Structure formats: C-alpha cells, structure tokens
Amino acid sequence: MIDFDEELKNYEPSIEVREAEEAIYNRDLTDLTDVMQDLLNGTSSHDANY
Numbered sequence: 001m002i003d004f005d006e007e008l009k010n011y012e013p014s015i016e017v018r019e020a021e022e023a024i025y026n027r028d029l030t031d032l033t034d035v036m037q038d039l040l041n042g043t044s045s046h047d048a049n050y
Contacts, residue, residue: 013021037043
C-alpha cells in the first residue's frame with residue numbers, strides 16, 4: 001500500500017511549476033480590487049495594465 005504521508009515528504013514540484021509560480025507572483029497584475037479603487041477614487045493609475 002502507498003504511504004501518502006511519506007510520498008508527500010519526498011515531493012518536489014517540477015521545474016516548470018516553479019518557473020510558472022515565479023512568473024505569476026512576480027507580475028504586477030491589476031485585479032478587481034485595483035479597478036474598484038480606481039473607480040472610487042477617480043484615478044486611472046492602472047490604465048496600462050487593463
């Protein structure tokens with residue numbers, strides 16, 4: 001039988017997953033909160049990201 005706890009201890013994500021995570025976390029993306037704040041404040045500081 002597979003010992004899932006032991007398998008999880010040995011798990012390492014593939015290089016592609018690590019690279020994707022870095023690319024996603026390092027991008028400054030506009031989210032809905034930013035859009036709503038801009039609308040409420042009357043600013044357009046994130047226009048380039050839309």
